[in-house]
Amino acid sequence: MNLAIKKPAAGFRGVTENWKGDLLSGFLVSLIALPLSLSIAGASNFPPMMGVLTAIIGGIVVSFITNSEMTIKGPAAGLIVITAGAVNELGRGNSVLGWRLTLGAIVVAGIIQVFVGFSKLPRLAEFFPLSAVHGMLAAIGIMIMAKQIHLAVGIPPVELKGKGPIELLEMIPHSLVHMEYHIAIIGLVGLMIMFGWRYLSFSFLKKIPPALVVMVVAIGLGRVFHLSEPSFADFEPLINPGAFSMGFNVSFAGLSADLLPVFIKYVAMFALVGSLQSLLTVRAIDLLDPYKRTSDLSQDLKAVGTANVVAGIFGGVPMISEVVRSSANINNGGKTRWVNLFLGLCLLIFVLFLSPVIKLVPVAALATMLIFIGFRLASPAEFTDIYHIGKEQLIIFLVTIVATLSTDLLTGIGCGILVKTIIQLIYGVKLSHIFNPKIGVTVIKDIYFVNVPRAAVFTNYLSLKGKLEAIPKGRMVQVDFSLTPYVDHTVMENITRYKNDYEQEGGRMELIGFEHHRASSDHPLAARKNQRQTVLS
Incomplete structure (x- = not known):
């Protein structure tokens, strides 16, 4: 059974x-x-x-x-x-x-x-x-x-x-x-x-x-x-x-x-x-x-x-x-x-x-x-895992820890969010992309093509998820990141989890277009930056 x-x-x-x-x-x-x-x-x-x-x-x-x-x-x-x-x-x-x-x-x-x-x-x-x-x-x-x-x-x-x-x-x-x-x-x-x-x-x-x-x-x-x-x-x-x-x-x-x-x-x-x-x-x-x-x-x-x-x-x-x-x-x-x-x-x-x-x-x-319990929350393995995802993730992780210990939890996570945003701007993410990824969805022969022309980062992931949730269950979906200048770790993890959930409900989803992206580490969910310069604004 x-x-x-x-x-x-x-x-x-x-x-x-x-x-x-x-x-x-x-x-x-x-x-x-x-x-x-x-x-x-x-x-x-x-x-x-x-x-x-x-x-x-x-x-x-x-x-x-x-x-x-x-x-x-x-x-x-x-x-x-x-x-x-x-x-x-x-x-x-x-x-x-x-x-x-x-x-x-x-x-x-x-x-x-x-x-x-x-x-x-x-x-x-x-x-x-x-x-x-x-x-x-x-x-x-x-x-x-x-x-x-x-x-x-x-x-x-x-x-x-x-x-x-x-x-x-x-x-x-x-x-x-x-x-x-x-x-x-x-x-x-x-x-x-x-x-x-x-x-x-x-x-x-x-x-x-x-x-x-x-x-x-x-x-x-x-x-x-x-x-x-x-x-x-x-x-x-x-x-x-x-x-x-x-x-x-x-x-x-x-x-x-x-x-x-x-x-x-x-x-x-x-x-x-x-x-x-x-x-x-x-x-x-x-x-x-x-x-x-x-x-x-x-x-x-x-x-x-x-x-x-x-x-x-x-x-x-x-x-x-x-x-x-x-x-x-x-x-x-x-x-x-x-x-x-x-x-x-x-x-x-x-x-x-x-x-x-x-x-x-x-x-x-x-x-x-x-x-x-405290050791499990802050074990050396946590630090190692974050480092393997990417050095920039370790910086965010450490800043959040230090800020939280020095102030309080709200300030700590606020500092982490701020550092994350600054790092993304340093990596070339445009301010106009931070909250508006301009997702496009087209349907050809019952296949749903989702195009992500702008940076896909934690601040705009909910827009991407909203577009995906509007697609009926059980369909074939391709999410194309070929024009996306930058995809952060949070989006990589969330979109991968969403893909798994969608496929468990009978659909099929492919994440494509990463051929020209360079990942920040060997981790499969690491942030990745597009090396091509032809990026839509």
């Missing part, structure tokens, strides 16, 4: 048809989600249990709205920096006030996401240059590691307050010298498990989530080292998960006029960065879906926005479509969006019956999980 052809039933029929496999996948993913949700919320300056609350809401609420069958919704490491910054800046030293105002920002951002979902704006996820997006994610990874390394070796959290990413990085040698060795042992063991688990030779062990193993081992070591004794009180070695409740926690009281610009900034960050990460994740997971289903990005963003409104009202951290848990869902054999529902129910059972155990988890254990 060809599973790519016989797709699982959608909607409520999918529950009755696939509930056994989806329930198993939901349970297995919940074992990953529980420790990660605790760690993400704690690092976001939220009560750790509120991360689990978000995962529960994300699972139960989203299941009834989204049509993205394979993505898992919940807290994500990529929003830690924004959320923690919002609590600090809006609270001005008052963590409770900062938490409640941050919830207000999450609710407003969620409402914006819902409204954006009703428009065609989710298409704008393809506007952002991919090197800048990867640079933003790498910067987030560095920020996460910069703080969590200190907590993994037992540095009291009070010593880290008010310090930015650069200061935290500079502080690492001092923290290593002054570590508390009991806590550092837990951190070291946790890192060994997180980074070494995939190298185990026993396949049955690989099926156990390493984050769950870290949590269990760390609880045992914490008991051996007596971390609950008063002598460790200054280090705050055990997490304080907070109470699990569904109370009405959001508040706008205390939002003074001078705080309003800060509040608006974080609303924009939650809405922009959260939506961008979520939409990119949905696109990536669709490519991994063994049944080759395509999600409606607008509908999915409406689902995420709705769940964020609910999570914000009750005290949870913001959520997105999360890539690690979504990938695990595919590997576990999940088939429909109802995995989210089973995940949420499993987590609800955990917090109702395992709260006393959660209070025994060392902070260092959660820190190691986040260090691992």
Whole structure:
């Protein structure tokens, strides 16, 4: 039987048809989600249990709205920096006030996401240059590691307050010298498990989530080292998960006029960065879906926005479509969006019956999980992959990282976009081409010829995509770049993905006219410049 052809039933029929496999996948993913949700919320300056609350809401609420069958919704490491910054800046030293105002920002951002979902704006996820997006994610990874390394070796959290990413990085040698060795042992063991688990030779062990193993081992070591004794009180070695409740926690009281610009900034960050990460994740997971289903990005963003409104009202951290848990869902054999529902129910059972155990988890254990996530976002492989695409892409990537670490996420990705535009102008792209590629479409004997006479760059890709989307499905299409003076990496990757999607739906598409283009590297998706001078204006 060809599973790519016989797709699982959608909607409520999918529950009755696939509930056994989806329930198993939901349970297995919940074992990953529980420790990660605790760690993400704690690092976001939220009560750790509120991360689990978000995962529960994300699972139960989203299941009834989204049509993205394979993505898992919940807290994500990529929003830690924004959320923690919002609590600090809006609270001005008052963590409770900062938490409640941050919830207000999450609710407003969620409402914006819902409204954006009703428009065609989710298409704008393809506007952002991919090197800048990867640079933003790498910067987030560095920020996460910069703080969590200190907590993994037992540095009291009070010593880290008010310090930015650069200061935290500079502080690492001092923290290593002054570590508390009991806590550092837990951190070291946790890192060994997180980074070494995939190298185990026993396949049955690989099926156990390493984050769950870290949590269990760390609880045992914490008991051996007596971390609950008063002598460790200054280090705050055990997490304080907070109470699990569904109370009405959001508040706008205390939002003074001078705080309003800060509040608006974080609303924009939650809405922009959260939506961008979520939409990119949905696109990536669709490519991994063994049944080759395509999600409606607008509908999915409406689902995420709705769940964020609910999570914000009750005290949870913001959520997105999360890539690690979504990938695990595919590997576990999940088939429909109802995995989210089973995940949420499993987590609800955990917090109702395992709260006393959660209070025994060392902070260092959660820190190691986040260090691992941060490293994956900013691994050396990311730098190498970008370099192989092209040196100019590496420049954009590095500028975005440095700008983000020095300022904030919005400024960082803005700098990446600016550098990308400058590089394209240096390569000869005309200003008149940047937003208007002047795409021409002709039909000859039922073959659609799409001519791209101007530069094809990230700022005008949506125009090209709009022309392609107007072509009926199942036809023969040729996209001709022979007169295109420059095609950037973002367009190469997006048009290649669109070609694959179009052909999966029964059509045929050819990308032609690159004979006279010189690629910036050997990578198949590298930017390429036309060496001929006869270019139409």
